Amino acid sequence: MINSKQNILITGGGSGIGLSLARKFLEHGYTVIITGRSLSKLEEAKKELNQLHIFQSDVTVDEDAKSLAKQIHKDFGGIDILINNAGIMNFIDSGDEGNDLKKQFNEIEINYHAPIRMLHYFLPQLKKSKNAILINVSSGLAYVTFSQAPVYSGTKAALHFWTQAIRPQLKQHNIKVVELLPPVVDTKLAQDANMEDESLKPMPPDKMAELFWKDFIKGKEEITPGLSKQLKLMSRLAPKFIFNQLNKQSIPNK
Numbered sequence: 401m402i403n404s405k406q407n408i409l410i411t412g413g414g415s416g417i418g419l420s421l422a423r424k425f426l427e428h429g430y431t432v433i434i435t436g437r438s439l440s441k442l443e444e445a446k447k448e449l450n451q452l453h454i455f456q457s458d459v460t461v462d463e464d465a466k467s468l469a470k471q472i473h474k475d476f477g478g479i480d481i482l483i484n485n486a487g488i489m490n491f492i493d494s495g496d497e498g499n500d501l502k503k504q505f506n507e508i509e510i511n512y513h514a515p516i517r518m519l520h521y522f523l524p525q526l527k528k529s530k531n532a533i534l535i536n537v538s539s540g541l542a543y544v545t546f547s548q549a550p551v552y553s554g555t556k557a558a559l560h561f562w563t564q565a566i567r568p569q570l571k572q573h574n575i576k577v578v579e580l581l582p583p584v585v586d587t588k589l590a591q592d593a594n595m596e597d598e599s600l601k602p603m604p605p606d607k608m609a610e611l612f613w614k615d616f617i618k619g620k621e622e623i624t625p626g627l628s629k630q631l632k633l634m635s636r637l638a639p640k641f642i643f644n645q646l647n648k649q650s651i652p653n654k
């Protein structure tokens with residue numbers, strides 16, 4: 401499956417998991433393009449990894465995604481791999497009448513609508529590739545819901561089901577569909593979280609990328625590093641038990 405002369409686009413590749421995946425693909429000779437909203441974050445990443453190609457682009461803005469596809473086609477002739485990685489996690493108490501509805505809908509936009517949008521605009525390029533792959537980054541929380549981040553959990557479960565549903569459809573166009581379901585990884589997203597349970601100790605992002613790579617080159621379609629493997633198993637064997645373990649505290653700290 402490895403073809404070093406390929407172009408890969410990673411949304412939200414300027415930090416965390418996306419940046420570690422970018423580093424891994426660069427190591428293996430891919431041309432790596434990363435996007436994000438903050439230009440300074442992308443420039444910081446490029447300072448560390450000079451071979452990166454950076455584009456400021458917001459996955460929730462239709463015009464951004466459309467013009468990104470156009471620009472990449474012009475500059476690189478298209479992509480072979482799309483990684484839908486950009487994501488956010490909000491801690492929300494759904495019983496609070498003062499909740500910001502816009503903020504909740506924006507989380508759905510980034511985590512769930514955007515992967516659908518990105519596939520839509522990059523589909524023609526993927527169809528042209530001889531070795532096309534779509535990689536969606538969901539979460540171990542797609543197996544077991546996390547009450548403190550209810551909208552997040554919903555978006556990741558939706559992304560998980562969407563990924564499974566489109567896999568046989570895209571296979572007919574020679575586009576392989578892979579899902580990466582990370583455990584708790586030591587990034588800004590997880591640092592903002594209230595994960596006090598020792599068993600949820602965050603994994604360094606470079607280690608997560610290493611584990612991903614091992615399964616990716618074996619051709620695995622559902623990649624579950626670390627604790628995510630246990631979450632998958634437990635969600636089938638003892639769903640109530642694992643739900644209770646993960647949700648000892650259901651309301652997030654203020």
Ligand SMILES: NC(=O)c1ccc[n+]([C@@H]2O[C@H](COP(=O)([O-])OP(=O)(O)OC[C@H]3O[C@@H](n4cnc5c(N)ncnc54)[C@H](OP(=O)(O)O)[C@@H]3O)[C@@H](O)[C@H]2O)c1
Binds near residue numbers: 457538539
């Ligand atoms: N860390 C974990 O424990 C964990 C566990 C399971 C799954 N995940 C998933 O892994 C993915 C990466 O998260 P991370 O942990 O690496 O967090 P992170 O370090 O906060 O990275 C998220 C990236 O997404 C970008 N992003 C956010 N909104 C965007 C938008 N509207 N358009 C374009 N880019 C956007 C951010 O850059 P800008 O702010 O500059 O746009 C940032 O670079 C997410 O999908 C997350 O849900 C993380």
